[in-house]
Amino acid sequence: MSTYRVAVFTGEKTIEFKELELKKPLGTQALVKIDSCALCTLEQRVYNGVMRYYPFAGGHEFAGTVCEIGDKVVHLKPGDHVTARILTNCGSCYYCRNGHENQCVISFQASLHEGINGPGGLSEYILIDESLLYKMANDINLSYAALTEPLACCVHSISQGNIELGDDVAVIGVGIMGAFHIKLAKLRGARVIAIELDPERLEIAKEMGADVLVDAGKCNSVEKVIELTEGRGANVVFCTVANPQSAAEAIAMAGKLGRVVLYSSFHPKLPIELDVNHVHYSEMIITGSVNPKIKDFYVASKLLSTGIVNPARLISEEVPFENIDYALQRAIDPETYRVIVKI
Ligand SMILES: [Zn+2]
Ligand SMILES: [Zn+2]
Incomplete structure (x- = not known):
């Protein structure tokens, strides 16, 4: 045996x-x-x-x-x-x-x-x-x-964001998941704003294709995104960090008709303050993303096999x-x- x-x-x-x-x-x-x-x-x-x-x-x-x-x-x-x-x-x-x-x-x-x-x-x-x-x-x-599996999770999240060509997309956090979001948002034709506290991780964001790097330790990232988008706010925001405060910021930096994807789960899951009129008047969509579908998994296997994502x-x-x-x-x-x- x-x-x-x-x-x-x-x-x-x-x-x-x-x-x-x-x-x-x-x-x-x-x-x-x-x-x-x-x-x-x-x-x-x-x-x-x-x-x-x-x-x-x-x-x-x-x-x-x-x-x-x-x-x-x-x-x-x-x-x-x-x-x-x-x-x-x-x-x-x-x-x-x-x-x-x-x-x-x-x-x-x-x-x-x-x-x-x-x-x-x-x-x-x-x-x-x-x-x-x-x-x-x-x-x-x-x-x-x-x-493939972590990339597939991000492929699903990106499809939840419905990115259109030329959209301003903010990605909060540049861990592995944030880095994959940056790459995939670029592949969807977005201008990507990466937001992160760690300067070394901002370097990774740049290598993954981010157009604008925001050092969250040095400025107010919500104000910065609004400034970078001529006062409108981002079209799509992905929150890839587990801190509920970042979820509140993700919603605050999204503009009219914006889409906010809470990719990460939150630990601890504390409540956040929400400007309900910001949601009402902007007609934004706030959603989450959990687990890849079969198709997301297949797409991720192809992106890695072909070298489109390295x-x-x-x-x-x-x-x-x-x-x-x-x-x-x-x-x-x-x-x-x-x-x-x-x-
Ligand atoms: Zn995993
Ligand atoms: Zn089932």
């Missing part, structure tokens, strides 16, 4: 390697040898003890190579590079049946890795249904391919599987972008 290793979070800041039996793919399954797995906030929160779901087989942003396929697999063959939409949907609830699978009633429930709670991408192998796999270019760097600058460090503890310590450091575990 051959075996493989999977990393399991068994308690706060405790990770153990478990040895599991390597099984053959059946029917529509493929066996994927995982190459890279990025550490998202979900893994960081479980590691930190903020979310206590132990035991937890973490890792939902991964990419690898198909090594064996079941007899009913149609679109994949051994050797193909793939990533997976592993945080999936039920397919049968009200939202799934109405074309809003990202709002699925179970979408936040982690899947199972061979009976262990969690998506299980921090593993040498994974057995997974073809329908959840997305083929990537054969020459893609698999660390980049592992970023995430090289958003990878802070690549760490071997053996040093997974160190990788998580690096990932929870707010200074880092994505840390990738190389399996």
Whole structure:
């Protein structure tokens, strides 16, 4: 019997390697040898003890190579590079049946890795249904391919913003998600105003294509955006930081007929002060964005495979599987972008 290793979070800041039996793919399954797995906030929160779901087989942003396929697999063959939409949907609830699978009633429930709670991408192998796999270019760097899921989340958010050519788009926060928003808004033909406190992150914003950089530590960002838009306010604002005060600013800097997308969730979820007449008179739309749809995931896989989006600058460090503890310590450091575990 051959075996493989999977990393399991068994308690706060405790990770153990478990040895599991390597099984053959059946029917529509493929066996994927995982190459890279990025550490998202979900893994960081479980590691930190903020979310206590132990035991937890973490890792939902991964990419690898198909090594064996079941007899009913149609679109994949051994050797193909793939990533997976592993945080999936039920397919049968009200939202799934109405074309809003990202709002699925179970979408936040982690899947199972061979009976262990969690998506299980921090593993040498994974057995997974073809329908959840997305083929990537054969020459893609698999660390980049592992970023399909976070990019897909941003693709969904960008479509919520309905950007038109020439729009003034403000992006609050230049973490990895803000950086992807900047790139995608540029691809949609916007003039992008990046707002961020950290000057080093403003440099990243520039590299991702931002037209105007606003150092939020040095000025009032709401006033600055209004000034930059001849007094009108932005057409679209994306808030990518978890601070409710930034949500209030996002709404305040949007102009008439503006669209505000609250991309990030908020911690703590404190109430904000809202100028209700600003909303009334401007006819603005305030919305959120949560989870990618199937199409968003496909679009993200294509943007990365073709090199239209290059995430090289958003990878802070690549760490071997053996040093997974160190990788998580690096990932929870707010200074880092994505840390990738190389399996
Ligand atoms: Zn993620
Ligand atoms: Zn559903």
